[in-house]
Amino acid sequence: MLKVLIDRYIRDGQPVGSRTLSRDAGLDLSPATIRNVMSDLEELGFITSPHTSAGRVPTVAGYRFFVDTLLNVKPLDAKSVEQLRSELGIELATSELLESATGLLSGVTALAGVVTLPRHEHALFSRVEFLPLSDNRVLGILVTSEGEVQNRMIMTERACSPAELQQASNYLNELFAGKDLSAVRGTLLNEMQEARSTMNRMMMTAMQMADQILEKNQSEDYIMAGQTNLMEFHELCDIDKLRNLFDAFNKKREILSLLDQCVHGDGIQIFIGEESGYQTLDECSMVTAPYQVDGQIVGVLGVIGPTRMAYDRVIPIVDATARLLGAALNQKE
Amino acid sequence: MLKVLIDRYIRDGQPVGSRTLSRDAGLDLSPATIRNVMSDLEELGFITSPHTSAGRVPTVAGYRFFVDTLLNVKPLDAKSVEQLRSELGIELATSELLESATGLLSGVTALAGVVTLPRHEHALFSRVEFLPLSDNRVLGILVTSEGEVQNRMIMTERACSPAELQQASNYLNELFAGKDLSAVRGTLLNEMQEARSTMNRMMMTAMQMADQILEKNQSEDYIMAGQTNLMEFHELCDIDKLRNLFDAFNKKREILSLLDQCVHGDGIQIFIGEESGYQTLDECSMVTAPYQVDGQIVGVLGVIGPTRMAYDRVIPIVDATARLLGAALNQKE
DNA sequence: ATTTAGCACTCTCGAATATAGAGTGCCAAT
DNA sequence: ATTGGCACTCTATATTCGAGAGTGCTAAAT
Numbered sequence: 033m034l035k036v037l038i039d040r041y042i043r044d045g046q047p048v049g050s051r052t053l054s055r056d057a058g059l060d061l062s063p064a065t066i067r068n069v070m071s072d073l074e075e076l077g078f079i080t081s082p083h084t085s086a087g088r089v090p091t092v093a094g095y096r097f098f099v100d101t102l103l104n105v106k107p108l109d110a111k112s113v114e115q116l117r118s119e120l121g122i123e124l125a126t127s128e129l130l131e132s133a134t135g136l137l138s139g140v141t142a143l144a145g146v147v148t149l150p151r152h153e154h155a156l157f158s159r160v161e162f163l164p165l166s167d168n169r170v171l172g173i174l175v176t177s178e179g180e181v182q183n184r185m186i187m188t189e190r191a192c193s194p195a196e197l198q199q200a201s202n203y204l205n206e207l208f209a210g211k212d213l214s215a216v217r218g219t220l221l222n223e224m225q226e227a228r229s230t231m232n233r234m235m236m237t238a239m240q241m242a243d244q245i246l247e248k249n250q251s252e253d254y255i256m257a258g259q260t261n262l263m264e265f266h267e268l269c270d271i272d273k274l275r276n277l278f279d280a281f282n283k284k285r286e287i288l289s290l291l292d293q294c295v296h297g298d299g300i301q302i303f304i305g306e307e308s309g310y311q312t313l314d315e316c317s318m319v320t321a322p323y324q325v326d327g328q329i330v331g332v333l334g335v336i337g338p339t340r341m342a343y344d345r346v347i348p349i350v351d352a353t354a355r356l357l358g359a360a361l362n363q364k365e
Numbered sequence: 366m367l368k369v370l371i372d373r374y375i376r377d378g379q380p381v382g383s384r385t386l387s388r389d390a391g392l393d394l395s396p397a398t399i400r401n402v403m404s405d406l407e408e409l410g411f412i413t414s415p416h417t418s419a420g421r422v423p424t425v426a427g428y429r430f431f432v433d434t435l436l437n438v439k440p441l442d443a444k445s446v447e448q449l450r451s452e453l454g455i456e457l458a459t460s461e462l463l464e465s466a467t468g469l470l471s472g473v474t475a476l477a478g479v480v481t482l483p484r485h486e487h488a489l490f491s492r493v494e495f496l497p498l499s500d501n502r503v504l505g506i507l508v509t510s511e512g513e514v515q516n517r518m519i520m521t522e523r524a525c526s527p528a529e530l531q532q533a534s535n536y537l538n539e540l541f542a543g544k545d546l547s548a549v550r551g552t553l554l555n556e557m558q559e560a561r562s563t564m565n566r567m568m569m570t571a572m573q574m575a576d577q578i579l580e581k582n583q584s585e586d587y588i589m590a591g592q593t594n595l596m597e598f599h600e601l602c603d604i605d606k607l608r609n610l611f612d613a614f615n616k617k618r619e620i621l622s623l624l625d626q627c628v629h630g631d632g633i634q635i636f637i638g639e640e641s642g643y644q645t646l647d648e649c650s651m652v653t654a655p656y657q658v659d660g661q662i663v664g665v666l667g668v669i670g671p672t673r674m675a676y677d678r679v680i681p682i683v684d685a686t687a688r689l690l691g692a693a694l695n696q697k698e
Numbered sequence: 699a700t701t702t703a704g705c706a707c708t709c710t711c712g713a714a715t716a717t718a719g720a721g722t723g724c725c726a727a728t
Numbered sequence: 729a730t731t732g733g734c735a736c737t738c739t740a741t742a743t744t745c746g747a748g749a750g751t752g753c754t755a756a757a758t
Binding site: 061062063064065068082083084085086 | 729730731732733736737738739
Binding site: 125158159161163165169171173175177179181183184185257259260263264269271274275278279282364 | 496504597602608
């Protein structure tokens with residue numbers, strides 16, 4: 033049986049032969065029989081032998097078939113979920129929560145954990161405030177309807193009185209409150225061209241900040257933990273591979289595009305080996321699950337490990353963590 | 366001469382023998398003479414041979430003597446400094462600036478770059494603002510004299526009117542403006558016990574935020590880049606060592622304590638191999654320089670690499686980067 | 699007195715060779 | 729359909745061996 037072989041290979045990373053399989057597996061079959069079956073499986077493309085006299089190793093197709101049809105994933109039992117929940121730390125602030133979730137994923141699975149920052153799709157302009165700091169330094173603060181805050185130091189060409197600042201923020205707040213941030217940006221740009229107001233420096237900055245929030249929402253980012261766990265696996269122990277992998281983690285682009293694909297497909301998503309399409313991840317698999325706030329998918333989390341990871345154990349963990357993180361974020365709303 | 370030997374070893378990481386040295390070095394000496402000198406150097410503890418018939422390799426003491434007395438470090442020429450300056454990107458905001466400096470260090474030296482976050486020693490309470498978001502959600506914003514901003518969502522047990530919020534912030538601002546943050550915390554704590562005011566929830570939160578800023582200032586942190594560069598060096602290519610090293614980078618504690626030592630000694634500071642006192646860094650050296658804002662040391666930056674790094678090249682780079690970063694941060698003030 | 703050439707010796711590294719063991723495929727028997 | 733047997737293949741590991749690099753020492757040379 034393919035399942036037994038893959039189970040075995042996942043357990044100890046060695047090519048597995050007919051002998052071992054007949055001895056240790058529950059099946060009561062002689063090595064010869066198993067050899068026959070294995071040669072069938074090889075013809076189907078589910079396993080290969082690295083060389084003529086070593087056991088067989090699952091191919092990507094083999095893994096795929098394995099996870100798609102052979103694997104029966106039981107959801108995590110209540111006790112484990114509770115354990116996870118307590119380790120996550122519901123009371124934490126958003127950013128710490130994400131850190132904690134990442135660490136949790138990597139800690140529990142002994143793989144690399146990854147969590148994208150949640151994105152707020154429909155951020156509206158809520159208000160802007162200007163606080164005087166010193167003579168010609170003003171602190172600009174922009175708040176969105178999501179409670180996201182962006183602040184920026186503004187150098188003004190001349191000292192502004194608190195009243196002036198108040199006037200400026202009143203003006204902008206009245207004009208833009210409740211509008212979509214992207215609309216704000218457009219309007220502001222027009223406004224600037226039509227009438228050069230006295231407050232232009234500040235309006236300019238407000239626009240820049242709106243711009244930056246928009247950008248921050250669009251450009252996704254992720255945090256990661258436990259990369260070093262991957263060094264334990266001898267199939268990745270080649271320095272070159274490892275370096276490429278870690279570089280990819282730092283560059284983020286490729287990983288992000290994969291995570292992005294995961295946000296669109298719903299539910300658990302699994303990339304096995306070359307399926308990712310990125311060469312650096314050829315020998316890695318990725319198991320991801322989107323997490324939701326307010327019934328809306330706002331991000332993805334998951335783990336990255338070698339293709340021979342213990343899918344049956346990892347999948348429920350990723351799934352549960354996604355739910356828990358979503359729930360925890362919901363409470364913040 | 367020790368200098369030539371170390372230069373040579375730094376260049377290509379191979380134990381260097383008398384033959385090579387007499388041929389390639391500028392000295393006009395026969396291998397035999399060099400052998401004599403080398404055996405003297407070995408007795409002095411500056412070099413050792415890994416085994417009887419391999420060349421000699423510098424010891425920690427050797428490196429130490431080398432950098433302390435043999436090395437003449439020329440400050441970077443103006444052109445290179447200018448190049449660095451432009452790559453740093455003066456116009457960036459503080460956090461991006463730090464990122465950029467880290468990346469720059471690692472990029473230019475092909476080692477791992479590290480920069481501690483600047484600490485503001487004397488942060489004073491500047492003002493606090495409460496912005497209503499929805500019914501019983503309030504956004505609290507705390508600003509320090511350094512322009513540092515901290516914001517926090519506050520859930521109130523009942524809806525607060527804008528006027529109430531205004532009143533609360535006015536009260537706190539009047540009470541605390543210009544005071545030291547730690548004093549604010551103390552006073553607030555007292556206040557809370559003496560009279561349970563209507564605004565206590567908000568004051569409590571303001572206190573928490575002050576607390577958090579204080580904590581953030583005390584607990585240092587650093588950012589790092591180019592860790593993967595270290596994988597190029599075969600003396601570190603052992604997976605176990607590499608894993609320990611990367612784990613240490615993630616844990617941060619040990620590295621932080623080293624960086625902390627660097628902030629106290631003034632000027633360039635160099636730890637060679639075991640000098641650090643941490644086993645994971647046995648085969649690494651660290652070259653650091655503090656950076657200043659307003660004439661005051663606020664942080665440290667540097668690089669981490671193998672003991673056989675090109676000190677003569679790295680030291681001026683670290684030095685220059687520290688100055689440039691300081692200068693760039695100064696402009697923000 | 700310092701430098702040099704010569705020489706015997708040591709030790710590692712790499713290639714080449716041998717050997718054990720795991721696994722296969724196929725055939726004939728059950 | 730399953731199984732035992734058997735010859736065959738191929739890798740991984742150990743072993744051997746020689747080349748080369750480097751050393752230390754001694755005696756000669758400057």
